[in-house]
Amino acid sequence: MALIAREIGDDPETWVWTAADSLYLSLVAQMHGRGMRVIIDGVFNHTGRDFFAFADLAAQQTASRFGSWYKVTSWDNPATDSSEFDWVGWWGYKSLPEFADAEDQRTLAGGPAAYVQAITRRWMDPNGDGDPSDGIDGWRLDVATDIPSGFWRSWHQGVCSLNPAAYTVAEIWDASAEYLAETGFGGVMNYHDFAYPVKGFLMDATLMPSMLGDRMPAEGPTRLNLVDSHDTDQLASMIVNRRVGPYERADRLTMTMRRVTGAMRPTTSANPVRRIVRSSGWRCCCR
Numbered sequence: 001m002a003l004i005a006r007e008i009g010d011d012p013e014t015w016v017w018t019a020a021d022s023l024y025l026s027l028v029a030q031m032h033g034r035g036m037r038v039i040i041d042g043v044f045n046h047t048g049r050d051f052f053a054f055a056d057l058a059a060q061q062t063a064s065r066f067g068s069w070y071k072v073t074s075w076d077n078p079a080t081d082s083s084e085f086d087w088v089g090w091w092g093y094k095s096l097p098e099f100a101d102a103e104d105q106r107t108l109a110g111g112p113a114a115y116v117q118a119i120t121r122r123w124m125d126p127n128g129d130g131d132p133s134d135g136i137d138g139w140r141l142d143v144a145t146d147i148p149s150g151f152w153r154s155w156h157q158g159v160c161s162l163n164p165a166a167y168t169v170a171e172i173w174d175a176s177a178e179y180l181a182e183t184g185f186g187g188v189m190n191y192h193d194f195a196y197p198v199k200g201f202l203m204d205a206t207l208m209p210s211m212l213g214d215r216m217p218a219e220g221p222t223r224l225n226l227v228d229s230h231d232t233d234q235l236a237s238m239i240v241n242r243r244v245g246p247y248e249r250a251d252r253l254t255m256t257m258r259r260v261t262g263a264m265r266p267t268t269s270a271n272p273v274r275r276i277v278r279s280s281g282w283r284c285c286c287r
Helices: 019-033 052-063 110-124 149-162 177-183 191-202 210-215 235-243 257-262 268-280
Strands: 039-042 072-074 138-141 167-170
Touching: 052 110, 110 149, 149 167, 149 177, 167 177, 191 235
Parallel strands: 039 138, 138 167
Antiparallel strands: none
């Protein structure tokens, strides 16, 4: 913490490599040595309230140099006993203040955009020598559609200049062909074209396998095919709880209230199903 305390958050020249950072880079090297590739999960739409920029903004208010970084809806009035300071939080969660967009709404505001570009360079080319072999191999971007597409286009230019072989995948829940063409992502988490049809066929018994053929393109960007994730039920839970009641829609992973209230908690009787799922590799993503 003492090392980090000496940093100036928005000045990459002052950033230091902590012991934890160095350990992670060592892990990257070990994985590369085994022919594996490393993709970091990035969240570039919002931060926590303890993040240096927002903490300074909350303390300094209009005097903060980070005033343009966030979507502030009202400033505190020092003449009153209560705080009027307010901001936009991701999906209404005030603990996750959102970065601001540029005035034209086509990209992120200048401060956050430069910060994200800097941390991208830091992890893709840690020693800054132009050789990306010591860095990570790509990014999975959380809530990608909550950031203007113009930012992603410029961001991808930077990513490709660092490592032309890098893989970027966006968290997208709907049809993605136009979005991929618009942003430059290498792929998406393929809920729409793979997870939904598989779930609708195996769990709901209402969608036919032909739907996969209708949705899966013969050519195009690589999709990250998956059936479940940290944002969904586990596949074993979908199987065990399918008798409780149908999903709200066969082509979505949204549960009805009846399904939520009647769902079974994990029990030892479900262990055989869970073991089968794990041994089959279904919990893994396949490209």
